[in-house]
Amino acid sequence: xxxxxxxxxxxxxxxxxxxxxxxxxxxxxxxxxxxxxxxxxxxxxxxxxxxxxxxxxxxxxxxxxxxxxxxxxxxxxxxxxxxxxxxxxxxxxxxxxxxxxxxxxxxxxxxxxxxxxxxxxxxxxxxxxxxxxxxxxxxxxxxxxxxxxxxxxxxxxxxxxxxxxxxxxxxxxxxxxxxxxxxxxxxxxxxxxxxxxxxxxxx
Numbered sequence: 001x002x003x004x005x006x007x008x009x010x011x012x013x014x015x016x017x018x019x020x021x022x023x024x025x026x027x028x029x030x031x032x033x034x035x036x037x038x039x040x041x042x043x044x045x046x047x048x049x050x051x052x053x054x055x056x057x058x059x060x061x062x063x064x065x066x067x068x069x070x071x072x073x074x075x076x077x078x079x080x081x082x083x084x085x086x087x088x089x090x091x092x093x094x095x096x097x098x099x100x101x102x103x104x105x106x107x108x109x110x111x112x113x114x115x116x117x118x119x120x121x122x123x124x125x126x127x128x129x130x131x132x133x134x135x136x137x138x139x140x141x142x143x144x145x146x147x148x149x150x151x152x153x154x155x156x157x158x159x160x161x162x163x164x165x166x167x168x169x170x171x172x173x174x175x176x177x178x179x180x181x182x183x184x185x186x187x188x189x190x191x192x193x194x195x196x197x198x199x200x201x202x203x
Contacts, residue, residue, distance in 0.1 A: 010059050013102050
């Protein structure tokens, strides 16, 4: 009936304990628990979105263990990725600083088919906790300097900005890299209240 089915591989990376597995479970199953075991290697989940009347988006979510950085395996995990989420814990400055290493690792090992960098959103997770170990100005500068499509704060525990931030990433992938969506280009803070995708839903 003219329905278009899109399949995208999305990487979820960042240091251990920043909330990657929790994000995947919240986004794919709308569930949350404090008691996840550390991911070993990589875990997978599938999220299906009815993007529009005629378009279905299937996301393969690759939850890559925080200990895997700089191993020979990450090149294999990154292969054919269409987008990436890099997460840090707002109460853990080291996880923020290490986001740069994750981004450099990704950029050195994976590109889109057209040779462009894999689009990547930066998520400041656990924003329900305080104090932050970094300023928002620092995150702004970091996101711009490291060529993220943008950043925003999230709380997987409180289900804050999870669907909305992923919607920005899907919109970027659906853009096919032909241009840059107005909301996702310069590494700036993404005000998710401005994000609206007609017909967007979940099935």
